[in-house]
Amino acid sequence: MLAGLGGWLPPRIVDNDELSRHLDTSDEWIRTRTGIGQRHVVDPGMSTVDMAVEAGRRALHSAGSRDVDALVLATATPDQICPASAPQVASRLGLGNIAAFDVNAVCSGFVYALATAAGLISAGAACSVLMVGADAFTTLLNPKDRGTVPIFGDGAGAVVLRAGEPDELGAMGPFDLHSDGDLAELLIVPAGGAKQKTSDNPEDHYFSMQGPAVFRHATARMAESSRTVMERAGWTVSDVDRFIGHQANIRILHATAKQLGLPADSLVVNIERTGNTSAASIPLAMVDAVNDGTLQAGDRVLVSAFGAGLTWGATALRWPDITPG
Structure with a gap:
C-alpha cells in the first residue's frame, strides 16, 4: 500500500x-x-x-x-x-x-x-x-x-x-502493462547504446519524437489500459473520483478522459508548471493534488501512463490519508 x-x-x-x-x-x-x-x-x-x-x-x-x-x-x-x-x-x-x-x-x-x-x-x-x-x-x-x-x-x-491488506486505503492494484517494440522508432534516441554507440550525425544523440502518431497511440492505449484496470477493480466510470495520467500534453489528457467518458474535472493536471517530466510526472502530480486538496483520502484514483518503447499501463487505488514529505 x-x-x-x-x-x-x-x-x-x-x-x-x-x-x-x-x-x-x-x-x-x-x-x-x-x-x-x-x-x-x-x-x-x-x-x-x-x-x-x-x-x-x-x-x-x-x-x-x-x-x-x-x-x-x-x-x-x-x-x-x-x-x-x-x-x-x-x-x-x-x-x-x-x-x-x-x-x-x-x-x-x-x-x-x-x-x-x-x-x-x-x-x-x-x-x-x-x-x-x-x-x-x-x-x-x-x-x-x-x-x-x-x-x-x-x-x-x-x-x-x-505490505498491507487489500481493503486498506492506499492498497495498489490491479495493474495492466503492455508494450509494442515494433513502434520503437516513434520515440527514440538512436545513438549511445550497444547497437550504435556513436554516430557522425549529431542528431542521432538527441531524442526524437513523431508527435501526431504518438498522440494517437497515447490516447488509445492509455484509455484501453484504464478500461482493463477498471474492469479488474470492479469499477465503473462513475466510480472514478480522480484520473492521474502521465503529464505529457494537456490535449492527450483531455482526449483520454473523453474516450473513457470521464468528466474533465476528474483530471489531475500540473503540466502547466512542470512540463513533461517523464517517469517523475505522475508522483509530482500526486504531490500537487494532495497539497491543493484535489486528492482526498478515500478517493478512487485511476492512474495511466504511456511512453517510449512503446510502453503503457495503468493501475488503480483508493487514496490514503497521506501528507507529502
Whole structure:
C-alpha cells in the first residue's frame, strides 16, 4: 500500500518567453498545443541521482520511517550507462545494502516500477519499497528542436510502498502493462547504446519524437489500459473520483478522459508548471493534488501512463490519508 509520497524539482525555471528568445516559438503556440507554461531544468552538474535522492528523502519522511528493503528507480536518464543509478541513490540516502535497481520504461516508468515494487512485496522479497521516478530529460534534447524542447522538464517524484491488506486505503492494484517494440522508432534516441554507440550525425544523440502518431497511440492505449484496470477493480466510470495520467500534453489528457467518458474535472493536471517530466510526472502530480486538496483520502484514483518503447499501463487505488514529505 502507498505509505509515503514526495517530490522535488530543480530550482531553475524556464518559462515559454525565455524559450521564445532562441526558438521559433511563442508562449501562445506552446500553451495552445501542450498546456505548458514553464518547466524546471537541471543546471550543469546536477544529475538524475541528485534529484532522486531529494525526492526519496521526502517520501521517506512522509512515510515516517526509513526502514525499506528495496529501492526501485524508474529512469531513462541514468547518471551512467553502467552501472545502474539506483544503488547510488540508496547509498546517498543511507539505506544500507538493500536491493536497488533501475527500471527503464521512459514515461511509463512510474507505473512499471510501481508494479515491480508491489510484486517484490507480494512475493515476500520485501516488506517495504522506496520507488522513485526521476529524469533529467532535457539532457537528451536538441536545444534547437522546437518540437521537443518546449515539452520536457526535469524532476523526481517518489513513493514508499509497504505490505498491507487489500481493503486498506492506499492498497495498489490491479495493474495492466503492455508494450509494442515494433513502434520503437516513434520515440527514440538512436545513438549511445550497444547497437550504435556513436554516430557522425549529431542528431542521432538527441531524442526524437513523431508527435501526431504518438498522440494517437497515447490516447488509445492509455484509455484501453484504464478500461482493463477498471474492469479488474470492479469499477465503473462513475466510480472514478480522480484520473492521474502521465503529464505529457494537456490535449492527450483531455482526449483520454473523453474516450473513457470521464468528466474533465476528474483530471489531475500540473503540466502547466512542470512540463513533461517523464517517469517523475505522475508522483509530482500526486504531490500537487494532495497539497491543493484535489486528492482526498478515500478517493478512487485511476492512474495511466504511456511512453517510449512503446510502453503503457495503468493501475488503480483508493487514496490514503497521506501528507507529502
